[in-house]
Amino acid sequence: MSDYETIIASREGRVQVIQLNRPKALNALNAKLIAEVLEVCRAADADESVGCILIKGSEKAFAAGADISEMADKDYDHIYGVNPFGEWDKIAATRTPMIAAVSGFALGGGCELAMMCDIIMASTTARFGQPEIKLGIIPGAGGTQRLTQAVGKAKAMDLCLTGRMMDAEEAERAGLVARVVEPETLDEEAMKAAATIAGYSKLSTIIAKDAVGRAQDMGVTEGVQAERRLFAGLFATADQKEGMAAFMEKRAPVWKRDR
Numbered sequence: 120m121s122d123y124e125t126i127i128a129s130r131e132g133r134v135q136v137i138q139l140n141r142p143k144a145l146n147a148l149n150a151k152l153i154a155e156v157l158e159v160c161r162a163a164d165a166d167e168s169v170g171c172i173l174i175k176g177s178e179k180a181f182a183a184g185a186d187i188s189e190m191a192d193k194d195y196d197h198i199y200g201v202n203p204f205g206e207w208d209k210i211a212a213t214r215t216p217m218i219a220a221v222s223g224f225a226l227g228g229g230c231e232l233a234m235m236c237d238i239i240m241a242s243t244t245a246r247f248g249q250p251e252i253k254l255g256i257i258p259g260a261g262g263t264q265r266l267t268q269a270v271g272k273a274k275a276m277d278l279c280l281t282g283r284m285m286d287a288e289e290a291e292r293a294g295l296v297a298r299v300v301e302p303e304t305l306d307e308e309a310m311k312a313a314a315t316i317a318g319y320s321k322l323s324t325i326i327a328k329d330a331v332g333r334a335q336d337m338g339v340t341e342g343v344q345a346e347r348r349l350f351a352g353l354f355a356t357a358d359q360k361e362g363m364a365a366f367m368e369k370r371a372p373v374w375k376r377d378r
């Protein structure tokens with residue numbers, strides 16, 4: 120447990136849990152909350168004993184967006200010049216694998232925060248959307264890019280231009296969500312997946328995340344070359360030797376961190 124103001128941070132084994140905790144504002148993401156999430160993510164990156172980060176909200180809302188009351192009176196000079204939202208990009212740069220467990224609203228910056236995670240697991244109550252157009256703005260934390268990469272131009276345009284929400288089933292069909300589960304099992308299923316990831320060699324999961332991430336940023340040829348280099352690099356690690364030896368010896372691997 121922790122004494123953060125806007126989140127509850129806790130550890131379950133090798134999983135770092137971050138619960139967004141501004142229930143009265145549907146977990147609207149203010150600067151304090153983003154700073155606190157970033158602090159925990161950075162600590163997880165630096166800590167070999169954390170193998171996965173699980174971000175969740177409440178039953179009603181993962182997060183209903185960036186806090187509109189913090190943005191309402193800002194001007195261009197401030198938003199572009201001072202860049203008060205700069206911390207968001209640093210969360211996206213977290214190296215430790217991240218799962219978003221989404222129940223209820225994931226809107227605007229809430230949807231963008233979920234998309235910064237590597238896997239989105241949703242309950243059947245989840246609602247995703249980029250409603251910024253209704254406020255006279257556009258998504259500002261990567262939504263136009265990550266959403267388009269996840270669901271394609273047709274649906275991204277639909278969501279960004281109409282501001283409508285899509286439910287969990289549509290989001291899964293569209294490729295935004297990895298799994299949809301019943302609301303009462305979301306926590307448990309997300310934790311199971313997080314613990315599975317956290318049980319592997321952290322080095323391998325970071326590199327797997329890096330390699331899959333290249334698919335978004337590069338063309339196929341360049342991406343496959345990057346993957347080849349990362350793949351080869353793993354053969355310089357003790358965890359690769361141990362993982363393969365353990366398989367052939369029909370035993371469980373003992374990762375470097377445990378030796």
Ligand code: DAK
Nearest residue numbers: 143144145147183184185186187204207226227228259260
């Ligand atoms: N900000 C501040 N307060 C919010 C909020 C938000 N995004 N969403 C909800 N709340 C507050 C409401 O004001 C209300 O507070 P009280 O009136 O009780 O004090 C409380 O949460 C409960 O909300 P409602 O009464 O509205 O609840 P309903 O169930 O009736 O409606 C709703 C739920 C989610 C449909 C509705 O609250 C809603 O439409 N919320 C706004 C959704 C939205 O427009 N989201 C996008 C915000 S813009 C960037 C990074 C991020 C961003 C931009 C740039 N850079 C890195 C550059 C992100 C921008 C955004 O997300």
